[in-house]
Amino acid sequence: MNTDCKFIRDNLFDIQDNLLPEAGMARSREHLAGCPGCASMLSSISSVNELIEEEKKVSFNPFLGTRILLKIDAHNAVNGHRGMPQFPRLLRPLMAAALIILAVLTGFFAGKQGSSIRRQTSGPDLNIMKSELFISELNDEDKTIELYK
Amino acid sequence: MTDSELIHGILGRDRQAFQYLVDKYQKQVVKTAYYFTGNMEDAEDLSQDIFLEIIDSAASFRHSAALSTWIYRITVNRSLNQVKRNKRREIFQRMGQMFTGSDGGKVSGFTATDQGMPHEQTENRMLLRKAVGGLPENQRIAFVLNKYEELSYKEISEVMNLSLSSVESLIHRARLNLQKQLLVHFPEYQKK
Numbered sequence: 001m002n003t004d005c006k007f008i009r010d011n012l013f014d015i016q017d018n019l020l021p022e023a024g025m026a027r028s029r030e031h032l033a034g035c036p037g038c039a040s041m042l043s044s045i046s047s048v049n050e051l052i053e054e055e056k057k058v059s060f061n062p063f064l065g066t067r068i069l070l071k072i073d074a075h076n077a078v079n080g081h082r083g084m085p086q087f088p089r090l091l092r093p094l095m096a097a098a099l100i101i102l103a104v105l106t107g108f109f110a111g112k113q114g115s116s117i118r119r120q121t122s123g124p125d126l127n128i129m130k131s132e133l134f135i136s137e138l139n140d141e142d143k144t145i146e147l148y149k
Numbered sequence: 150m151t152d153s154e155l156i157h158g159i160l161g162r163d164r165q166a167f168q169y170l171v172d173k174y175q176k177q178v179v180k181t182a183y184y185f186t187g188n189m190e191d192a193e194d195l196s197q198d199i200f201l202e203i204i205d206s207a208a209s210f211r212h213s214a215a216l217s218t219w220i221y222r223i224t225v226n227r228s229l230n231q232v233k234r235n236k237r238r239e240i241f242q243r244m245g246q247m248f249t250g251s252d253g254g255k256v257s258g259f260t261a262t263d264q265g266m267p268h269e270q271t272e273n274r275m276l277l278r279k280a281v282g283g284l285p286e287n288q289r290i291a292f293v294l295n296k297y298e299e300l301s302y303k304e305i306s307e308v309m310n311l312s313l314s315s316v317e318s319l320i321h322r323a324r325l326n327l328q329k330q331l332l333v334h335f336p337e338y339q340k341k
Contacts, residue, residue, distance in 0.1 A: 013324040044332050051277050052296055054270070060179045064193055065171050071197045072167050072204060 004031040008038040012045040152216040159207040171200060177217065177298075178224050184297045185228035185289075186235065187278045192228075199227050214307050221300075221308045225290055232282070280330040287311075288323035295320055 008028055014020050015028045032039050061067070150158070150169055158166025178199050183192035202223055210219055281289060290309060294300045300308070306316045 009328070010325065012328055041328075041332060045328070047273070048277065048327070048331055051270075051273055055184070055274065055277070056180075056297060058180070058183060058189065060176075060183070060189060061193055064179060064196065065175050067193075068171050068175065068197050068200050069167060072171075072200060073164075075201050075204075076162060 005035060005038055008032065008035070009041060012042055013049075015042060016045045016049055153212060155216065156207050156210055156212075159204055167204070170203065174203075174217070174220055175200075178220065181221065181224045181293075181298060182228045182231070184293045185225070186231050187282065188235075191231055191235070195227055195231050196224075199224050202227070218304065218307045221294070221298075225294075225308065229286065229290075276331065280327050283330065284323050284326055288319050288326065291316055291319040292323035292327070 004027070007024075008015065008031055011020060011024070011028070015025070015032075018025065020028065032042060150166075155166055155170060159170065175196065179192050179196040182195045182199070183189055186192050186195065199220075203220060206223075210216070281292065284292060287309070291305055294305045294308060295302070302313055302316045302320070305311075305320075306313050309316065311319075
């Protein structure tokens, strides 16, 4: 393979698409006229280009636009874009972290509150209450006995 | 409607803006997705998700580039992700077939659009898809956008966020790689 063959084989697509500078195109035309090997390669590249042109003719569903619009409507309805505030992507993790901290603090204070209530309703205070109740019941019994006398 | 008017309409959830967006860009989106996935069903499904992404991320659109460039970028990224998903699915299907001994039925790259074509043309089309699909990712993006979507090198450099010389180099290498892979399959070459 001489240098001209190499030049042709390195630039087959460009020669086919007429993209080389005029000097390069002239050099390739001259070489191709006398080199059947390079000429057949160029012809193969032209087959590849024809295939690509065929691929470009592909058609798609004519109702695709309607399908896309329906999907957009459904998406907007589900996400409620009109009323919901939109947080930028960077703020989302911050919002999530703030919510988690809020939940932990709520749990902490709720637990603290619960333990103080338990402390109030247990121990000696409860015994005092019980004994007071017992005495008041005794007093009521005395009254009842007095009634039947 | 200009690009910024369109973006303004999308941000305002204006249905007319959505309609205009879809009418103007659906062909670009679905065809580009098809060139990467090689499957029209996938491309049509994908284009719906691409439009949702365009609408959801319209606020992040920088007006430094054309809207079509930004849409190309989203389309290419989504399509390449779909191709990767398809490849993973194909691997799992093959593994399943190895264990069950059944034929999965679907041949990769062969779609309804190929049916009714002469056998040789279908075969060549599959060879071309395989060769383009086998290119390194950046070469594939540059080649598809240039050869199929007919974008200029400058437009491709904007889509890919690369310099003009990098795009030229990518396309040149892509062409050489394709030549190597494809020429041996063509009869003109075999005659030599």
